[in-house]
Amino acid sequence: MLTLQFVPYAEIEHLDSSTRIDKLLDIVREDKIVLMQGRLKPEEETLLIQKTMEKIEEEFKGVEICTIFPQEKDLQLFKRLKKEMIKAILGNRDGITIIGPANIVKEIKRDINKIELFTAVPSARTQKIKLKRSSGKKAAKRSASKRRR
Numbered sequence: 253m254l255t256l257q258f259v260p261y262a263e264i265e266h267l268d269s270s271t272r273i274d275k276l277l278d279i280v281r282e283d284k285i286v287l288m289q290g291r292l293k294p295e296e297e298t299l300l301i302q303k304t305m306e307k308i309e310e311e312f313k314g315v316e317i318c319t320i321f322p323q324e325k326d327l328q329l330f331k332r333l334k335k336e337m338i339k340a341i342l343g344n345r346d347g348i349t350i351i352g353p354a355n356i357v358k359e360i361k362r363d364i365n366k367i368e369l370f371t372a373v374p375s376a377r378t379q380k381i382k383l384k385r386s387s388g389k390k391a392a393k394r395s396a397s398k399r400r401r
Contacts, residue, residue, distance in 0.1 A: 254285070255283070255284040256284070257284045259288040261288075272292075273292075273296060280353050284352075285352035285353075285356065285357060286349075286350065287350055291319045291321055312355075313353070313354040315352065316357040317360075
């Protein structure tokens with residue numbers, strides 16, 4: 253099953269950068285795709301990558317990240333100043349950031365009008381087959397060891 257978890261900006265705005273990244277990574281390590289309101293600062297993205305590299309293991313292969321935000325061109329001076337003042341007061345809530353585990357999110361393509369998120373979720377059938385094969389090997393090892401005695 254594929255799980256998406258929305259993280260509103262209000263939930264993480266009061267956190268320092270390190271705690272914010274840890275919170276997001278904890279969600280991703282649960283094999284959930286994070287949809288975060290707003291975006292990370294460039295130094296936070298760097299910290300996310302560093303912490304991800306430290307935590308890579310067989311079950312956790314890393315993360316895929318994509319940020320989409322509106323870019324309004326040719327805004328009048330007053331509208332641009334108004335938008336910057338609101339951003340300074342409320343924080344950087346523009347856009348959305350998607351962070352997912354690399355073993356589930358294979359690729360994120362962004363376009364002007366859409367986001368394409370390509371996933372690969374192991375099916376329950378595949379997991380059952382793997383379990384049957386591993387239990388068959390154990391049985392074969394047990395019978396071989398009995399013959400040696």
